[in-house]
Amino acid sequence: MSSDHIPFFGARKYARELLSTVKKLEDEQQRLKEQMTKLGMLSVLELEAQRSQLQHELVQLTAACAKERGDADAAVATARAQLVEVKKTIVETEELALLQEAGIYRYRHPLTDAVAYQAELANIEEHIKSMARKDGGAVLAATSWTVNGSEAQGRKMVNDFSKLMLRAFNAEADNLVRGLKPHRLDAAVERLSKVAETIARLGKTMHIRISDRYLRLRVQELELTADFVHKVAAEKEAERAERERLREERKAQQEMERERARLEKERQHYANALEALVRKGDEEGAARLREQLVDVQRAIEDVDYRAANIRAGYVYVISNLGSFGEEMVKIGMTRRLDPLDRIRELSDASVPFNFDVHALFFSKDAVGIETTMHQRLAARRVNQVNFRREFFRATPLEAKAHLAELAGELLQFQDIPEALEYRESLSRLTAVQVSN
Numbered sequence: 001m002s003s004d005h006i007p008f009f010g011a012r013k014y015a016r017e018l019l020s021t022v023k024k025l026e027d028e029q030q031r032l033k034e035q036m037t038k039l040g041m042l043s044v045l046e047l048e049a050q051r052s053q054l055q056h057e058l059v060q061l062t063a064a065c066a067k068e069r070g071d072a073d074a075a076v077a078t079a080r081a082q083l084v085e086v087k088k089t090i091v092e093t094e095e096l097a098l099l100q101e102a103g104i105y106r107y108r109h110p111l112t113d114a115v116a117y118q119a120e121l122a123n124i125e126e127h128i129k130s131m132a133r134k135d136g137g138a139v140l141a142a143t144s145w146t147v148n149g150s151e152a153q154g155r156k157m158v159n160d161f162s163k164l165m166l167r168a169f170n171a172e173a174d175n176l177v178r179g180l181k182p183h184r185l186d187a188a189v190e191r192l193s194k195v196a197e198t199i200a201r202l203g204k205t206m207h208i209r210i211s212d213r214y215l216r217l218r219v220q221e222l223e224l225t226a227d228f229v230h231k232v233a234a235e236k237e238a239e240r241a242e243r244e245r246l247r248e249e250r251k252a253q254q255e256m257e258r259e260r261a262r263l264e265k266e267r268q269h270y271a272n273a274l275e276a277l278v279r280k281g282d283e284e285g286a287a288r289l290r291e292q293l294v295d296v297q298r299a300i301e302d303v304d305y306r307a308a309n310i311r312a313g314y315v316y317v318i319s320n321l322g323s324f325g326e327e328m329v330k331i332g333m334t335r336r337l338d339p340l341d342r343i344r345e346l347s348d349a350s351v352p353f354n355f356d357v358h359a360l361f362f363s364k365d366a367v368g369i370e371t372t373m374h375q376r377l378a379a380r381r382v383n384q385v386n387f388r389r390e391f392f393r394a395t396p397l398e399a400k401a402h403l404a405e406l407a408g409e410l411l412q413f414q415d416i417p418e419a420l421e422y423r424e425s426l427s428r429l430t431a432v433q434v435s436n
Contacts, residue, residue: 018072025065032058117228124221131214132166134159138214139166142207158206165199169210173218180222182230188222234385241388248342249310252335256307259337260300267296306335313366314339315359315373315407317399318346322353322422324391328382329358329399331373332390333366353425356417358396359403369406376402 032054131138139162145154172195176188193215200209274289306312313335319328334342339360347354363369374381374390377399383389392399400413 018068018075022065022068022072025061025068029058029061029065032061117224120224121221124217124224127217128214128221131211131217132170137211139163139169140207140209140211141203145206158208161203161206162208165203165208166210169195169199169218173221177221177225180225180229182226182233185222185226188226189219192218192222237386237388241386244388248334248336252313252337253307255337255341256303260303260307263296263300263303267293267300270296303337306337309364310335311367312362312364314362315366315369315403316343316357317359317396317403317413318343318355318357319396319417320347320351320353320355321417321419322425323351327393327395328391329394329396330355330391331370331377331399333370335366353419353422356414356419358399358414358417359412361407361412363407369403372406373399373402 128138130136141158141162143155143158144151145158147153147157173192176192180188196210196215203209270289270293274286274293277286277289313333315333316331316339318330320330330346336342340357343355343357343360374387374392377392377394380393381387382391382393396413396415396417400415403413
């Protein structure tokens with residue numbers, strides 16, 4: 001067995017056996033030397049032969065002895081190296097156990113896979129471990145406490161209670177980190193501060209308290225985590241909004257393709273009919289079909305324009321009296337050929353009543369009008385985080401005033417929402433209450 005793969009305790013035994021073998025070889029060497037001395041009475045030739053034989057055996061024994069001693073030294077060196085590693089492991093295990101007593105555990109931190117935060121997280125975690133060790137400054141306590149007149153017993157009691165308080169504080173901090181929501185940072189910091197205050201109150205007799213420096217370190221960890229969680233939430237919302245935009249764009253494109261195919265089919269139908277009328281010599285009927293062909297061609301060109309110009313579309317102002325009240329409108333745009341399809345999609349099961357349309361008009365720059373409307377009503381935006389939510393705290397009449405300035409004279413605007421289902425629901429509820 002190679003000395004590089006000998007287990008620690010096996011290496012010690014192997015070294016002892018090698019040393020014992022070396023001792024036996026040395027004893028055998030000494031015995032041969034004594035035997036050579038006794039051979040003085042033999043003849044010269046016999047002595048020479050015996051001497052050569054003994055010298056040969058001596059050389060072999062010396063080489064074997066050297067080899068065995070070398071193996072023994074290597075085994076001892078391996079054992080010593082393994083002993084050093086074992087001592088390191090024991091030290092690390094003891095340190096880990098001490099940190100666990102203070103409530104510092106290795107767990108999957110929310111920032112573990114966040115590359116941009118790993119260096120700062122590692123720095124914070126190292127400081128946390130350093131302060132959580134004995135006399136690291138995470139927890140402060142009295143130093144002159146005695147138990148039964150014994151300062152040693154007093155120090156032990158204070159240390160045990162300090163460790164218990166620190167463990168409770170770290171457990172609360174870890175729970176806050178793992179369950180942190182981006183909008184709950186202030187509440188999490190307040191909760192952790194109150195835990196520190198509670199520990200100070202409960203440990204008042206022995207002056208046990210969490211140090212301000214350690215509290216700031218754990219708060220820094222919360223802030224770092226909240227920043228990451230907020231960015232993740234923003235990225236997910238941006239991805240969701242982009243998917244929604246692409247779906248809407250795809251639907252509009254499919255509608256235009258279907259409409260163009262229908263118009264092409266209609267144009268071909270009119271062209272065939274026109275050709276038949278011309279062959280028959282019906283100039284009056286041919287003139288009518290030519291006019292209809294012009295209309296169809298104009299419609300095809302309009303569809304082609306809409307498909308090519310992504311800024312063209314319908315701007316709409318809608319409200320939902322039963323769901324959001326009188327002073328809230330949604331202002332958006334759609335590239336659909338039939339904009340009411342989009343309005344009907346918004347009136348799905350996520351709201352109790354259908355949306356009412358106040359304004360719906362086509363513009364070659366619907367994107368620009370929508371953007372300017374949003375800018376003008378930015379202070380009244382309901383969702384100040386996700387700008388894809390296009391709801392504003394404004395009345396339809398206020399939206400109408402802005403639209404009149406941006407779009408010129410509005411052909412049609414419904415000031416008062418119809419809200420048929422909502423008003424009918426109110427009537428039925430009133431009738432039920434009266435009957436009761």
